[in-house]
Amino acid sequence: MDRRTFLKIGGGLVLGAAIAPLPQLVSLLRAEDTASGKTKLGMVIDLNKCKPGCTICVDACRKENNVPPDNYWLRVANIKPKFPNAQNRPIPLLCNHCEDPFCVKVCLVKASFKRKDGIVLIDEHRCIGCRYCMIVCPYKSRSFVFKKTNKWTNPDVPKRMHGVVEKCNFCVHRIDKGLMPACVDACPEKAMVFGNLNNSQSEIAKLIASGKTKTIRPDLSSKPKVYYLGL
Amino acid sequence: MKIYFTKIEGKTIRFYLLVAVLTVLASGGLYSSYLMYTKGHYLTGMNNQVPWGMPIVLTIYLIGLSAGSLVLSSLSSVFGQTEYKSFARVAAYLAALLLVGALLSLSLDLGRPERITMAFFYLNPTSIFSWNGFLYSAYIVICIVYLWAMFTERAKWVKAIGTLAVVWAICVHSGTGAIFGFVSGRELYHSPLTPPSFVAAALSSGTALIIILLLLTFKCTKRYLDPQLIIGLSRLLVAFILVVFYLIVIENLTRLYAPATYEAAHFLLFSGNEYCLVFWIGLILIGSIIPAIILFNPKTKDSIGWIVFSSVLVVIGVLCERFIIVIPGQVFPVELFPGYEVSSPFMDGAIGSYLISPLEVIQAVGILAIVGLLYVLGLKLFALLPTEAKK
Secondary structure (H helix, E strand, C coil): CCHHHHHHHHHHHHHHHHHCCHHHHHHHHCCCCCCCCCCCEEEEEEHHHCCCCCCHHHHHHHHHHCCCCCCCCEEEEEEEECCCCCCCEEEEEECCCCCCCHHHHHCCCCCEEECCCCCEEECCCCCCCCCHHHHHCCCCCCEECCCCCCCCCCCCCCCCCCCCEECCCCCHHHHCCCCCCHHHHHCCCCCEEEEECCCCCCHHHHHHHCCCEECCCHHHCCCCCEEEECC | CCCCEECCCCCCHHHHHHHHHHHHHHHHHHHHHHHHHHHCHHHCCCCCCCCCCHHHHHHHHHHHHHHHHHHHHCCCCCCCCHHHHHHHHHHHHHHHHHHHHHHHHHHHHCCCHHHCCHHHHCCCCCCHHHHHHHHHHHHHHHHHHHHHHHHCCCHHHHHHHHHHHHHHHHHHHHHHHHHHHCCCCCCCCCCCCHHHHHHHHHHHHHHHHHHHHHHHHHHHCCCEECHHHHHHHHHHHHHHHHHHHHHHHHHHHHHHHCHHHHHHHHHHHHCCCHHHHHHHHHHHHHHHHHHHHHHHCCCCCCCHHHHHHHHHHHHHHHHHHHHHHHCHHHHCCCCCCCCEEEECCCCCCCCCCCCCCHHHHHHHHHHHHHHHHHHHHHHHHCCCEECEECC
């Protein structure tokens, strides 16, 4: 074997070795489930108990979290089947804290992250305000702080400066103290149930196990953790 | 035949006047960015339904122009078309400037631009936008090394780095297209054709811009430019225009065919709104059909005047294409409940709205002025232009 052939074969082997790990890089396209702990927090909302025109949960959320006037962390939408003489029904919409969140996957600086208990949070000190997460979220859960605000109704919640993205965080400051999120507590009909999906004895786990709950756009495979009864 | 590259004198009144005008425009742009930064993005036309507006359109447009310029600058060293060696340096320099302009537009659009360094410390491997940050910065380094190789006349280096530059330019612009194409939640974004269509539009807009700028630059500096070179470039231009057109047709036909994406595609194409106008008149008529006719017609295809005119049309048309990619996909609501009508105080289910605000326009003009200023000053500082460009 002469030197040229040796170099050619050697070069081919090196190139092959360099390309070999490439198929594994494809797995980077899927966000890893880093936060798979014992707790998996989620919510069930019973639409049969939701009263038309009621916005008590929305107002409680706004007050609890200092949500700017044009932004919504939790909102009540009205849905009506495309059918003659159909009726409007209310449906509270909030961040679904997905198990495979699109926002966490695309955040440039990993400001959006999934905590071990499954809550999707935003590190507001790191968020650069590029708004890509808002583009990819299929549920329109996120709002951008467009204006500087100085009015803070709740001193317990961190202030967010303008230029960052924010969303529902399951009132993490409350649940870390053992309380329920503000919306769950405020609902007079007890339409919202919050708890650990992994605890088979919890009310929420039993509701979901009954097979009567549905999520929004399950076809997108983001695996949302907000379920609806009566959807 | 040796080509001699020299700096321009740059001492005429006209030159100083140009520099002054560009500086004023650039300052205006930076001031509007300052206002947006300190007071908040409510000063722009963006809102929670349309969080990405003109700054992002300008960013992807400039990246496209840059990638196209870089591929053109490599025509002689990589693709063997040695007659284009005369403007390899100018095109490569322009590519670097246009990407700097794009990054400027992107950074100034951030809610918290002072945190831009975070993007370099925290590469998120699952985020194509994050990968692009790495690709863009490496791209500028490659451009600088490429220019160095050309200035020091190292032919082997020029060929090697030129090849890397072409590959990198394609990666950069495919990555930019993937920012939109990978978004599975929005019907008007999700598409495997977006990366190749971005590359095609980059090549067509880059070629058109180079044609216009070369003619202007050589005319203003009173250097000879062989019309055959421009005619050669125009042949490339018409090929790129056809590829762009083909990809747009396929993409929209596919979307119209599938019931899941039909409503979104219909909104963009046939509902009679402003996006339809931009699509049909801006992109199809002005950006594709009229330039293609001019560049195929035997009476006009060899006339420099007509070539410049069609290049201007292409430059406008591709800007319209970038607009069509970014805005309608946000304006058309995400489908939360198929088969249901949705309404809410957060504009769920409603067609969004986006009006370009004056501040965004001033900022865009300012960024273009900065690119122009760096170009004009670069001609004076570096030996970018050949004394004459002959075929």
